[in-house]
Amino acid sequence: MQDPFPLANIIDNFNGRVSVAANVTDMPCVIVNPQDLVELCLFLRDNEMFKFNFMADIGGVDFYPNLPRYQLVYHLYSISLGWRLRIKCPLDEPPTAPTITHLWTTANWHEREAYDMFGIVFEGHPDLRRIYMWQEFEGWPMRRDFPLRGYKDKYNPFGAERPGEGKSPIGDIL
Amino acid sequence: MTDVNIIHESNNEDGLSREVLMNLGPQHPSTHGVLRLLLQMDGEIVKRIEPHIGLLHRGTEKLCESFTYTQIFPLTDRLDYLCQPSNNLGYALAVEALLDIKAPERAQYIRVLMAELSRISGHLLITGALPMDVGAITTLLYTMRDREMIMDLMEMISGARMHTSFCRVGGVREDLPEGCVERIIEFCDIFEQRITDYEDLVGNNRVFLARVENVGNITGEDAIALGLSGPCLRASGVDWDIRRDAPYEIYDRLDFNVIVRADGDCYDRWKCRVDEMVESLKMIRQCVAQMQPGPFLIADPKIAFPVNKDLLAHSMEAQIHHFKLAAEGFKVPKGEVYTAIEAPKGELGFYIISDGTEKPFRVKIRAPSFVNLQALTDRTTNMKYLADVIAMIGSLDPVMKEVDK
Numbered sequence: 001m002q003d004p005f006p007l008a009n010i011i012d013n014f015n016g017r018v019s020v021a022a023n024v025t026d027m028p029c030v031i032v033n034p035q036d037l038v039e040l041c042l043f044l045r046d047n048e049m050f051k052f053n054f055m056a057d058i059g060g061v062d063f064y065p066n067l068p069r070y071q072l073v074y075h076l077y078s079i080s081l082g083w084r085l086r087i088k089c090p091l092d093e094p095p096t097a098p099t100i101t102h103l104w105t106t107a108n109w110h111e112r113e114a115y116d117m118f119g120i121v122f123e124g125h126p127d128l129r130r131i132y133m134w135q136e137f138e139g140w141p142m143r144r145d146f147p148l149r150g151y152k153d154k155y156n157p158f159g160a161e162r163p164g165e166g167k168s169p170i171g172d173i174l
Numbered sequence: 175m176t177d178v179n180i181i182h183e184s185n186n187e188d189g190l191s192r193e194v195l196m197n198l199g200p201q202h203p204s205t206h207g208v209l210r211l212l213l214q215m216d217g218e219i220v221k222r223i224e225p226h227i228g229l230l231h232r233g234t235e236k237l238c239e240s241f242t243y244t245q246i247f248p249l250t251d252r253l254d255y256l257c258q259p260s261n262n263l264g265y266a267l268a269v270e271a272l273l274d275i276k277a278p279e280r281a282q283y284i285r286v287l288m289a290e291l292s293r294i295s296g297h298l299l300i301t302g303a304l305p306m307d308v309g310a311i312t313t314l315l316y317t318m319r320d321r322e323m324i325m326d327l328m329e330m331i332s333g334a335r336m337h338t339s340f341c342r343v344g345g346v347r348e349d350l351p352e353g354c355v356e357r358i359i360e361f362c363d364i365f366e367q368r369i370t371d372y373e374d375l376v377g378n379n380r381v382f383l384a385r386v387e388n389v390g391n392i393t394g395e396d397a398i399a400l401g402l403s404g405p406c407l408r409a410s411g412v413d414w415d416i417r418r419d420a421p422y423e424i425y426d427r428l429d430f431n432v433i434v435r436a437d438g439d440c441y442d443r444w445k446c447r448v449d450e451m452v453e454s455l456k457m458i459r460q461c462v463a464q465m466q467p468g469p470f471l472i473a474d475p476k477i478a479f480p481v482n483k484d485l486l487a488h489s490m491e492a493q494i495h496h497f498k499l500a501a502e503g504f505k506v507p508k509g510e511v512y513t514a515i516e517a518p519k520g521e522l523g524f525y526i527i528s529d530g531t532e533k534p535f536r537v538k539i540r541a542p543s544f545v546n547l548q549a550l551t552d553r554t555t556n557m558k559y560l561a562d563v564i565a566m567i568g569s570l571d572p573v574m575k576e577v578d579k
Binding site: 023024025026027053054055056057059061062073075077079082084086104105106108109110117130131132133134141142146148 | 227228231233235236237239240271396398399400401412414419420508509510511512513514521523525527536538540544545548551552578579
């Protein structure tokens with residue numbers, strides 16, 4: 001049987017700067033502000049008690065129209081101890097967060113994806129460019145206010161009208 | 175390979191060397207789809223690799239937000255199109271965790287059975303494709319022949335060769351058809367004898383070994399920092415398999431070995447997959463032996479269609495449930511979940527946030543190929559020549575549809 005996860009240890013070490021997320025049942029989950037994110041990740045990675053050496057996933061979430069609008073969600077895994085942990089990092093407008101590419105190389109593409117899809121800027125990222133969309137693309141596709149069919153242009157005649165150009169967007173119907 | 179641009183004239187006095195920028199792909203067969211690489215070359219030596227992905231980007235995550243939970247199954251099929259049952263399984267587990275239900279035991283066996291069959295199918299392709307990329311075409315013909323048997327089994331089970339969409343939330347769509355188990359056992363018997371052929375064909379071939387051995391070595395620490403998972407990580411000596419370490423479905427009842435190799439070069443990644451097929455075969459045999467008759471779909475009319483279709487003709491209530499389920503789908507309680515499964519390519523994760531409606535609020539897919547492909551950019555691996563890059567792509571086994579989501 002696995003030992004219970006020492007969540008209190010993280011809270012104590014960060015002295016009020018890290019809080020436990022309520023209503024999350026599938027794995028331990030902590031909330032941290034962007035300015036403490038790197039310190040927390042470094043602590044979790046190098047502390048003998050946790051050994052969270054595997055950064056599984058980084059994803060952005062857009063809670064439009066709720067505030068704070070954006071959130072970064074990190075999923076960590078400890079290969080030796082078998083624990084999973086979720087870190088949530090709420091972001092205000094304009095969304096900026098520190099990069100963690102110097103801690104895990106894998107964060108590079110994950111952060112580029114979050115930038116591409118949500119427009120979240122990662123400060124200190126070595127190569128922050130769009131990864132899926134082409135470089136000239138305008139807008140942030142995964143944001144909640146981006147229409148499903150995209151905006152109308154010469155390549156996309158069925159897209160939604162841009163806001164302020166009359167007509168309700170078709171994309172909202174579907 | 176087109177578009178050769180000279181980017182840097184050497185200031186050597188002889189003026190003989192110069193660096194060029196070269197495109198590899200996106201239509202080149204060795205890039206496994208539509209991967210475009212921008213290579214900075216000094217003669218035959220690769221200085222820098224810049225992958226350009228996204229040519230197959232379909233916005234799966236955005237589409238998920240506008241689909242009901244059941245409608246998303248076909249979308250997950252189209253992630254890693256060699257191993258659809260694994261993708262279905264990963265997604266179904268995530269939704270089931272949100273709903274706090276579990277599929278009936280028989281359904282779990284069928285899911286695992288199909289996932290392992292598809293793992294063999296996916297590994298077979300790369301077993302043949304890596305030698306093909308480095309010049310030994312014959313192997314691919316043999317692996318494709320054997321893959322055809324799995325395709326036939328998939329067709330027999332689900333009616334579709336590739337995009338099976340066989341999972342449902344709370345079980346699977348149908349029971350195994352009559353005579354299927356015998357066909358699966360027949361397949362196991364045939365495949366067991368053929369599995370050694372691939373190694374005989376290329377495993378000891380000097381040319382093949384020269385191309386893949388000690389090429390693209392990734393150390394264990396590097397592999398973890400790069401987020402590699404699955405066979406790519408185990409080839410580097412990290413002993414981690416989600417099927418064993420955090421068993422889902424009925425994997426805890428199966429007896430299998432986790433293949434771990436030490437060097438982490440292209441050969442090890444290839445060999446790891448070849449050996450894993452033997453383990454998968456063992457698991458399939460155990461599944462077939464342990465499987466008991468029983469329900470294959472959860473008996474909750476709000477989540478799953480009734481198994482007994484006659485019920486719809488007689489019961490008003492069943493008809494209402496059926497209509498509501500077909501027209502609207504089912505509501506999933508508020509919450510969030512991240513489930514990870516051991517897909518053939520690595521850790522396949524689904525992070526789903528539900529806002530209590532019939533459609534997910536956010537679906538984040540942790541696609542293993544996407545993460546694994548990033549290892550190409552890592553310059554600590556010993557990929558020196560252009561030919562090594564081809565071997566490296568082949569051994570990382572990216573499926574571009576999954577990379578681009």
